[in-house]
Amino acid sequence: MTNILLVGALGRLGSAISEYISSLDKYKIIAGLDININKKNNNKYNIYKNIIEIIDQNIKPDVVIDFSAPWALESTLEYCLKTISPLVLGTTGLDEKQKEKILIASETIPIFWSANMSFGIKILENICNNIVEISDNIFDIDIIEKHHNKKIDSPSGTAKLIARSLKSKSDMLYNTNKIIFNNNNLELNKSRDKDEIRVYSIRAGNITGEHTVMFSTEDEILTVSHTCSSKKVFARGALRAVDFIINKKTGLYNNIF
Numbered sequence: 001m002t003n004i005l006l007v008g009a010l011g012r013l014g015s016a017i018s019e020y021i022s023s024l025d026k027y028k029i030i031a032g033l034d035i036n037i038n039k040k041n042n043n044k045y046n047i048y049k050n051i052i053e054i055i056d057q058n059i060k061p062d063v064v065i066d067f068s069a070p071w072a073l074e075s076t077l078e079y080c081l082k083t084i085s086p087l088v089l090g091t092t093g094l095d096e097k098q099k100e101k102i103l104i105a106s107e108t109i110p111i112f113w114s115a116n117m118s119f120g121i122k123i124l125e126n127i128c129n130n131i132v133e134i135s136d137n138i139f140d141i142d143i144i145e146k147h148h149n150k151k152i153d154s155p156s157g158t159a160k161l162i163a164r165s166l167k168s169k170s171d172m173l174y175n176t177n178k179i180i181f182n183n184n185n186l187e188l189n190k191s192r193d194k195d196e197i198r199v200y201s202i203r204a205g206n207i208t209g210e211h212t213v214m215f216s217t218e219d220e221i222l223t224v225s226h227t228c229s230s231k232k233v234f235a236r237g238a239l240r241a242v243d244f245i246i247n248k249k250t251g252l253y254n255n256i257f
């Protein structure tokens with residue numbers, strides 16, 4: 001049995017992970033953490049508002065899973081370092097300083113951190129890298145991502161992950177220096193530069209997550225697309241990451257597939 005502390009327990013992902021785990025024998029959530037404990041829940045475990053309460057209760061999980069919000073990172077890291085607990089981190093929208101803190105913490109504890117834990121997105125990334133590899137830098141590359149209207153970060157962590165991956169492949173193969181433009185820094189009043197990878201974000205309705213990569217020339221358009229129809233895919237990925245990381249001593253990991 002693997003005992004889990006779930007940070008962000010009452011959120012969309014936290015709820016999906018709770019529900020998925022309740023159908024399995026191998027894992028048990030021993031406590032949850034969520035700042036919004038007023039939300040209704042039917043969980044069989046206690047949910048605390050503050051990490052101090054969890055420390056006071058002497059709760060010691062085998063692993064911590066955090067799918068919450070960027071501002072929760074510091075206290076999650078502090079707790080994991082204090083209790084030497086492995087961490088599976090799915091939260092997106094982290095800044096450079098926070099990424100540095102994750103790297104430093106991973107010298108003491110094992111951390112699995114990925115902006116997207118679905119198998120399909122890993123395949124999409126591989127296919128798109130392959131297209132870059134065989135296409136002699138002929139394509140304009142655009143990434144269009146769509147998510148529900150409650151999502152707080154934009155572009156999505158997954159879109160950034162794909163953009164960086166394609167940039168690094170192009171730069172390496174074609175000696176380019178591609179620049180990633182997104183909604184926030186897009187210069188729309190000028191014609192497109194060959195070395196741009198553009199990322200567009202749509203926030204609407206209840207979309208779980210869609211990522212499309214579009215490769216265009218003047219004569220043809222090739223699109224590779226992934227649609228997430230259930231959050232279960234992330235819950236499954238998170239538990240795969242738990243199994244992967246649980247016996248590691250230290251280090252930062254991001255690939256389970």
Ligand SMILES: NC(=O)c1ccc[n+]([C@@H]2O[C@H](COP(=O)([O-])OP(=O)(O)OC[C@H]3O[C@@H](n4cnc5c(N)ncnc54)[C@H](O)[C@@H]3O)[C@@H](O)[C@H]2O)c1
Pocket residue numbers: 007008009010011012013014033034035036067068069070071072089090091092093114115116117118157234237
């Ligand atoms: N890595 C992946 O595969 C993947 C997939 C989907 C979403 N995500 C990311 O997971 C995160 C959560 O997504 P969501 O859709 O569940 O969001 P959500 O807003 O529905 O849930 C977040 C939960 O975290 C709680 N929370 C906020 N601050 C907290 C704090 N300081 N301490 C404890 N709990 C806190 C909120 O009250 C909320 O219940 C986001 O960053 C999202 O981008 C990652």
